[in-house]
Amino acid sequence: MQTAESYEGTRPNQRGDTVEDSGENGKPRRPRESGGGILMGRPFGVPVYVAPSWFLVAALITWVFGGQLERVLPELGGIRYLVSLFFAVAFYASVLVHELAHTVAALRFKLPVRRIQLQFFGGVSEIEKESETPGREFVLAFVGPLLSLVLAGVFYLGMQAVDPGTVPGVLLAGLMISNLIVAAFNLLPGLPLDGGRMLRAVVWKISGKPMTGTVAAAWTGRALAVSVLVGLPLLTRTGALGRAAEDISGVDTITDALLAAILAAIIWTGAGNSLRMARLREHLPELRARALTRRAVPVESETPLSEALRRANEAGARALVVVDGQGTPLSVVRESAIVGIPEHRRPWVAVSTIAQEIKPGMRVSAELSGEELLDTLRATPATEYLVVEETGEIYGVLSTADVERAFVSAMARPRS
Numbered sequence: 001m002q003t004a005e006s007y008e009g010t011r012p013n014q015r016g017d018t019v020e021d022s023g024e025n026g027k028p029r030r031p032r033e034s035g036g037g038i039l040m041g042r043p044f045g046v047p048v049y050v051a052p053s054w055f056l057v058a059a060l061i062t063w064v065f066g067g068q069l070e071r072v073l074p075e076l077g078g079i080r081y082l083v084s085l086f087f088a089v090a091f092y093a094s095v096l097v098h099e100l101a102h103t104v105a106a107l108r109f110k111l112p113v114r115r116i117q118l119q120f121f122g123g124v125s126e127i128e129k130e131s132e133t134p135g136r137e138f139v140l141a142f143v144g145p146l147l148s149l150v151l152a153g154v155f156y157l158g159m160q161a162v163d164p165g166t167v168p169g170v171l172l173a174g175l176m177i178s179n180l181i182v183a184a185f186n187l188l189p190g191l192p193l194d195g196g197r198m199l200r201a202v203v204w205k206i207s208g209k210p211m212t213g214t215v216a217a218a219w220t221g222r223a224l225a226v227s228v229l230v231g232l233p234l235l236t237r238t239g240a241l242g243r244a245a246e247d248i249s250g251v252d253t254i255t256d257a258l259l260a261a262i263l264a265a266i267i268w269t270g271a272g273n274s275l276r277m278a279r280l281r282e283h284l285p286e287l288r289a290r291a292l293t294r295r296a297v298p299v300e301s302e303t304p305l306s307e308a309l310r311r312a313n314e315a316g317a318r319a320l321v322v323v324d325g326q327g328t329p330l331s332v333v334r335e336s337a338i339v340g341i342p343e344h345r346r347p348w349v350a351v352s353t354i355a356q357e358i359k360p361g362m363r364v365s366a367e368l369s370g371e372e373l374l375d376t377l378r379a380t381p382a383t384e385y386l387v388v389e390e391t392g393e394i395y396g397v398l399s400t401a402d403v404e405r406a407f408v409s410a411m412a413r414p415r416s
Contacts, residue, residue: 037049037051046107046116064084067171072165073165073166091178098145098148099144100116109140112132113125130272130281133290137197152183155175156176190223190224193224196221203217210278213416221270221271222268225263233257289387309338309346331358333351360380377400
């Protein structure tokens with residue numbers, strides 16, 4: 001089951017989405033999550049979502065486990081599917097415990113966790129920042145499989161207290177085996193699996209370079225994906241694993257190949273995404289607010305757009321900031337709005353009519369750079385931001401489009 005930590009998206013949102021202005025202590029709140037599925041709760045303050053794909057796998061588990069129960073406990077009749085559904089829910093509760101282990105460790109290391117999502121092939125803990133040390137990275141990755149092994153041990157002890165030929169006995173055995181499989185699969189040494197993150201931490205520690213660890217673990221993950229694609233169908237058709245598979249579900253060659261292809265695709269894609277995110281983080285320091293900011297000309301609200309543009313051209317500026325009579329900035333003129341106004345109408349349009357009010361969070365320090373800059377822009381999505389010096393003096397206007405272009409340019413350049 002996939003339990004990969006993903007690091008939150010990199011580029012700021014250009015749509016100007018509506019967000020709550022402020023939270024406690026006047027700090028900007030994050031935009032509400034969307035598209036995560038059904039919200040099930042917020043343990044430790046982290047939202048847990050169930051993706052729509054979970055219902056598909058729950059139905060599949062119910063059908064497969066129901067077939068097992070028909071052979072093991074034929075007296076159950078149709079009730080076996082209710083028991084199978086309970087097993088599916090209990091199994092994913094175990095996956096949730098696995099993910100909560102990652103979450104608790106991340107919060108202990110003061111790493112923000114965006115959300116936990118239960119989906120088709122397990123769960124994902126979306127941790128937004130990278131561990132500061134290889135030791136913390138190793139611990140963060142290892143606690144998930146460790147909790148799965150602990151759960152397997154708990155279910156094994158429970159089996160000793162019940163008759164193996166009963167419903168509780170069969171359920172406990174199934175949960176013990178499934179948690180062992182989850183732990184073993186996640187300990188495989190390739191990204192995006194937990195074992196891959198542990199390998200990354202080891203290589204990082206030895207080399208002193210996190211990127212070296214990521215490259216090693218990512219390519220190991222890709223090799224693992226190829227091995228799964230080729231090896232899993234062979235294993236399920238031969239030897240003890242093949243006999244076990246036949247006893248459990250009667251899977252055939254096509255099913256084996258399809259399952260192997262899906263798992264291989266997940267591992268390959270996850271390894272590639274991990275490598276891409278690591279390269280991205282290498283380039284983040286190149287994004288500096290001061291270097292990306294456009295020089296701005298202050299204009300009063302009733303100034304005609306044509307006059308404001310004339311002043312900007314004379315000053316060699318590329319942005320307009322609307323100020324009051326005391327020079328206090330009120331709003332930023334949107335570049336997209338200027339483009340949409342024909343030149344012959346510009347003498348009759350006041351700059352205030354095409355300006356965006358400077359809301360809390362749209363005032364950015366000129367000293368921000370890298371991930372801190374992107375976090376600030378993501379907290380309050382907009383198209384333009386007012387950039388100010390530490391003294392409060394206007395430095396200029398930062399356009400989201402400029403940030404994106406700089407980001408793409410930086411990613412295209414190889415690191416020396």
